[in-house]
Amino acid sequence: MNPTNYLYLSALLFSIGAVGVIVRRNAIVVFMCIELMLNAANLAFVTFARMNGNLEGQVIAFFTMVVAACEVVVGLAIIVSIYRSRRSASVDDASLLSR
Amino acid sequence: MTGEVILFWALAPLTVLAALGMLLVKKAVHSAILLAFVMIALAVFYLVQDAPFLGVVQIVVYTGAVMMLFLFILMLVGVDSSDSLVENIKGLRGVAIFTSLAFAATLTSLIARATTGRDPVGLELANGEGNVQGLAGLIFGEYVWAFEIISALLITAALGAMVLAHTQKSPEARLSQRVRSTARFRGESIGTAAGLPGSGVFARHNAVDVPALLPDGTPSDLSISNLLAQRGDVQETKRYSLEGLPKLDGEDKK
Amino acid sequence: MTSSNLVYFVALPLFSSALLMLLGRKADKWGHVFATLVSASTFFIGVFEFLAMRDRAVEMRAVTQKLFTWISVGDFQVDAALLLDQLSISFVLLITGVGTLIHVYSITYMSHDRDRRRFFAYLNFFIASMLLLVLGDSYLNLYVGWEGVGLASYLLIGFWNQKPEYATAAKKAFVMNRVGDFGLSIAIMIAFATFGSVSFAGIEEKVGGASETALTAMGLMLLLAATGKSAQFPLQAWLGDAMAGPTPVSALIHAATMVTAGVYLITRSNFVFDAAPNAQLAVVIIGVITLLFGAIIGTAKDDIKKALAASTMSQIGYMILATGFGPAGYAFAIMHLLTHGFFKAGMFLGAGSVMHGMSDEVNMRRYGGLAKFMPITTITFGLGYLAIIGVPPFAGYYSKDKIIETAFNAGGLQGIIFGGAALLGAIITAFYMTRVMLLTFFGNKRWADDAHPHESPFLMWAPMAVLAVGSVASGYLLYSGKAFVTWLAPVVDKHKHEHVEFLPPIVVSILAVTAVVIGVSIALLKYRGEQASEAPSDVNIFTRAARRDLLQDDANEFMFMRPGQKLTSALLATDEKVIDGTVRGVGATMLGSARGMRKLQSGYVRNYALLILIGALLILGTIWVVTL
Numbered sequence: 010m011n012p013t014n015y016l017y018l019s020a021l022l023f024s025i026g027a028v029g030v031i032v033r034r035n036a037i038v039v040f041m042c043i044e045l046m047l048n049a050a051n052l053a054f055v056t057f058a059r060m061n062g063n064l065e066g067q068v069i070a071f072f073t074m075v076v077a078a079c080e081v082v083v084g085l086a087i088i089v090s091i092y093r094s095r096r097s098a099s100v101d102d103a104s105l106l107s108r
Numbered sequence: 109m110t111g112e113v114i115l116f117w118a119l120a121p122l123t124v125l126a127a128l129g130m131l132l133v134k135k136a137v138h139s140a141i142l143l144a145f146v147m148i149a150l151a152v153f154y155l156v157q158d159a160p161f162l163g164v165v166q167i168v169v170y171t172g173a174v175m176m177l178f179l180f181i182l183m184l185v186g187v188d189s190s191d192s193l194v195e196n197i198k199g200l201r202g203v204a205i206f207t208s209l210a211f212a213a214t215l216t217s218l219i220a221r222a223t224t225g226r227d228p229v230g231l232e233l234a235n236g237e238g239n240v241q242g243l244a245g246l247i248f249g250e251y252v253w254a255f256e257i258i259s260a261l262l263i264t265a266a267l268g269a270m271v272l273a274h275t276q277k278s279p280e281a282r283l284s285q286r287v288r289s290t291a292r293f294r295g296e297s298i299g300t301a302a303g304l305p306g307s308g309v310f311a312r313h314n315a316v317d318v319p320a321l322l323p324d325g326t327p328s329d330l331s332i333s334n335l336l337a338q339r340g341d342v343q344e345t346k347r348y349s350l351e352g353l354p355k356l357d358g359e360d361k362k
Numbered sequence: 363m364t365s366s367n368l369v370y371f372v373a374l375p376l377f378s379s380a381l382l383m384l385l386g387r388k389a390d391k392w393g394h395v396f397a398t399l400v401s402a403s404t405f406f407i408g409v410f411e412f413l414a415m416r417d418r419a420v421e422m423r424a425v426t427q428k429l430f431t432w433i434s435v436g437d438f439q440v441d442a443a444l445l446l447d448q449l450s451i452s453f454v455l456l457i458t459g460v461g462t463l464i465h466v467y468s469i470t471y472m473s474h475d476r477d478r479r480r481f482f483a484y485l486n487f488f489i490a491s492m493l494l495l496v497l498g499d500s501y502l503n504l505y506v507g508w509e510g511v512g513l514a515s516y517l518l519i520g521f522w523n524q525k526p527e528y529a530t531a532a533k534k535a536f537v538m539n540r541v542g543d544f545g546l547s548i549a550i551m552i553a554f555a556t557f558g559s560v561s562f563a564g565i566e567e568k569v570g571g572a573s574e575t576a577l578t579a580m581g582l583m584l585l586l587a588a589t590g591k592s593a594q595f596p597l598q599a600w601l602g603d604a605m606a607g608p609t610p611v612s613a614l615i616h617a618a619t620m621v622t623a624g625v626y627l628i629t630r631s632n633f634v635f636d637a638a639p640n641a642q643l644a645v646v647i648i649g650v651i652t653l654l655f656g657a658i659i660g661t662a663k664d665d666i667k668k669a670l671a672a673s674t675m676s677q678i679g680y681m682i683l684a685t686g687f688g689p690a691g692y693a694f695a696i697m698h699l700l701t702h703g704f705f706k707a708g709m710f711l712g713a714g715s716v717m718h719g720m721s722d723e724v725n726m727r728r729y730g731g732l733a734k735f736m737p738i739t740t741i742t743f744g745l746g747y748l749a750i751i752g753v754p755p756f757a758g759y760y761s762k763d764k765i766i767e768t769a770f771n772a773g774g775l776q777g778i779i780f781g782g783a784a785l786l787g788a789i790i791t792a793f794y795m796t797r798v799m800l801l802t803f804f805g806n807k808r809w810a811d812d813a814h815p816h817e818s819p820f821l822m823w824a825p826m827a828v829l830a831v832g833s834v835a836s837g838y839l840l841y842s843g844k845a846f847v848t849w850l851a852p853v854v855d856k857h858k859h860e861h862v863e864f865l866p867p868i869v870v871s872i873l874a875v876t877a878v879v880i881g882v883s884i885a886l887l888k889y890r891g892e893q894a895s896e897a898p899s900d901v902n903i904f905t906r907a908a909r910r911d912l913l914q915d916d917a918n919e920f921m922f923m924r925p926g927q928k929l930t931s932a933l934l935a936t937d938e939k940v941i942d943g944t945v946r947g948v949g950a951t952m953l954g955s956a957r958g959m960r961k962l963q964s965g966y967v968r969n970y971a972l973l974i975l976i977g978a979l980l981i982l983g984t985i986w987v988v989t990l
Binding site for chain 1: 116120123124127128130131136139140143146147150153154157158159161162165166169170173174177178181182184185186195196197200201204205207208209211212215216219220223226228229230231233234235239242243246247251254255258261262264265266268269272273275
Binding site for chain 2: 983
């Protein structure tokens with residue numbers, strides 16, 4: 010079948026993840042939506058590897074996974090420390106930079 | 109009708125539904141589970157697309173490690189932390205949905221334009237020696253520099269997480285037992301000297317989730333673990349209160 | 363011929379004025395005496411120059427002195443230079459002579475004023491400017507003096523500017539003068555464009571080659587300047603209000619000298635007017651209108667100074683009328699100017715003396731019967747009165763009679779109209795001057811309760827006496843043997859025009875004397891008996907109009923002031939609403955857009971995330987569009 014379908018699927022998942030980042034207020038759920046976006050991108054890379062006939066897409070996907078893992082680690086640590094001091098995990102609470 | 113097609117058309121809608129569900133459910137834990145489902149589905153897609161190494165790594169690293177990490181943090185932060193459905197920034201939802209729909213549409217159109225008339229080359233040649241060998245050849249060959257940098261990143265991330273999550277030992281933990289004991293007896297009220305009341309005391313049932321009753325029959329909040337209270341798993345004490353009991357003959361109730 | 367004395371005419375009074383202004387209060391004790399001595403010294407220099415001029419041959423009488431090169435730009439060369447010829451010397455003697463007498467008078471008249479020194483400084487400044495005006499050898503040099511006397515007039519009319527009405531009167535005089543000055547500027551520009559030069563000698567050489575249109579235009583512009591400075595119709599409304607200044611100022615500036623500058627200008631420009639008959643006709647018409655205008659106003663004024671001011675306006679009308687008749691009339695105009703200087707200044711000083719004795723009361727209805735108490739004033743004023751109405755052999759008879767004769771000699775219908783108007787003016791002049799005499803010095807006493815009229819001190823009546831002598835004698839001296847006409851001829855009558863006689867001179871004299879008798883009789887009939895101390899209010903419409911200066915202020919207001927005010931408020935509104943509105947609008951737009959943009963900084967992370975997504979969408983959209 011045409012691997013382009015995977016690309017469409019990837020675009021759709023990416024958009025869903027984008028909406029999730031904006032709409033949800035719980036910090037952890039926002040993070041999960043970001044993970045969804047990263048995964049969608051990975052799917053696209055793997056599909057491109059298949060379409061172009063070399064493995065470089067997969068290499069990039071692999072590196073992306075590593076970076077995503079690091080990012081999750083650090084991000085969640087930040088969330089935990091914010092939660093400890095503020096007792097709230099809502100993204101809207103960090104609005105001190107408003108006018 | 110190859111197997112791939114069937115697989116795709118069976119799994120892809122489920123993936124999309126799971127992603128939407130992850131977006132829409134109230135409880136964060138449910139979102140995490142749905143995301144795990146999405147990741148496993150993607151692993152299957154990788155496997156189908158001649159990327160076995162990546163598929164396994166996806167399950168091991170992402171689903172196994174990253175999502176577990178998410179669940180652990182959820183547990184620490186609060187399993188019941190849920191968002192209210194009411195949006196407090198006006199118009200945000202509408203604009204966001206519209207924008208991302210437009211984004212998806214534009215992206216789809218661009219993809220369609222870019223890929224029409226191009227046949228996939230397939231990975232038979234690249235995977236000639238095996239997928240892992242091919243990948244290894246690239247990672248340790250052409251992209252070794254990126255590989256080294258990413259490993260440095262990993263180490264930095266681990267260090268960063270340690271630093272961020274580190275807490276000082278609480279002041280109470282540093283006190284010696286003698287000090288703590290005297291503080292307990294000379295504290296504000298002697299009532300806490302003996303420790304918190306146990307669950308189910310004077311109640312008709314002494315499970316962990318039944319609160320103890322005070323002398324006037326009201327339940328005591330101190331006897332139930334906070335976690336259970338947050339989770340809403342505390343039993344009602346009315347079932348076990350003294351008022352509901354049938355009167356004994358000739359006896360005055362106190 | 364050149365002389366090196368001319369500069370002192372201007373420099374000495376100017377220096378004295380500056381000294382008195384700069385030294386301030388330190389000069390209060392001696393300032394007035396110093397100023398008077400300086401003025402007297404210019405008179406002596408004038409006499410000296412006059413005698414020297416008389417001893418010279420006719421061709422050599424004019425002397426010049428170049429001070430420095432003023433403007434030297436390409437083809438435009440103007441020197442700051444002075445010219446003293448027969449016309450200038452007449453004016454110089456008048457200005458310095460009458461001026462010095464008035465300086466002497468002011469020593470006493472202004473003795474109670476703590477700003478007397480400043481008054482004398484201004485008087486000297488006026489003398490310097492007026493001398494520069496009559497001594498300038500080009501229109502531009504004349505203009506400097508012209509402006510200077512305008513300034514001096516403003517300063518002196520508004521001398522007591524603690525009273526807002528006086529300050530406003532000064533402003534009114536200055537502004538109306540300015541309209542005339544505009545005419546002079548245009549005339550100078552026309553002169554330069556047509557002749558390439560602005561000096562009198564330079565223009566006189568080239569007059570023959572210029573077009574009549576240019577000459578008529580220049581003549582009309584000069585006429586406009588003259589009407590402004592000499593208070594002729596249509597720029598005459600300021601003269602009555604100028605009486606707000608102290609009486610010596612009225613005597614010097616608004617009777618004898620500054621207001622005669624217009625006559626000087628036209629006479630000096632005789633070569634232009636003689637070549638532009640239409641401009642001359644305009645001059646004559648203006649003269650006739652003004653002489654009747656002033657006379658009518660003068661009949662209804664109760665303020666003695668304003669009555670004399672109206673009389674001045676009318677007499678200058680006679681002079682302007684005379685200058686409009688070309689070489690036949692210039693000499694008589696100047697002669698009348700000189701005699702008028704004597705008797706009008708004398709009468710103004712007399713009025714000042716009366717005011718001084720009646721505690722500054724100016725309303726003639728509150729005078730009456732003063733002859734017994736102020737004999738010297740009565741006699742000097744009376745001699746001036748006889749001169750102005752034209753009783754022979756006093757001064758006015760000779761000069762005014764000649765003007766009437768010249769008017770008739772213009773010939774044809776024009777001559778009869780102008781001559782008839784001049785005669786009518788003589789009747790009215792006799793009437794209102796007799797009225798002034800009767801109301802002031804004779805009749806019943808209508809004083810206020812605290813009035814105690816007394817004769818003025820010596821320093822005040824001595825100048826009046828000298829001027830009275832002039833009123834008596836000057837006419838005969840100037841006229842006998844055609845002395846003055848011959849004297850002035852080299853300046854105004856170079857080509858020896860033939861003078862036509864329409865009526866024999868004796869007929870004109872009889873007509874003139876008859877006019878005087880008629881006027882005096884009417885006045886005697888009306889004002890001989892008991893007079894009320896308040897002006898009667900049930901008067902006919904002509905009197906009412908005359909009391910309102912023949913509605914001159916109303917006309918000016920309607921035609922110029924109100925439209926000017928409306929224009930100013932329209933411009934102000936435009937400035938405020940349109941221009942300021944635009945500027946403020948720009949500011950408000952910036953503020954509004956800033957306020958709008960501030961909302962972007964909501965502090966919510968999710969908003970920022972949305973913005974990122976929108977940015978990504980825009981980039982995708984651009985790629986989509988570009989790769990179409």
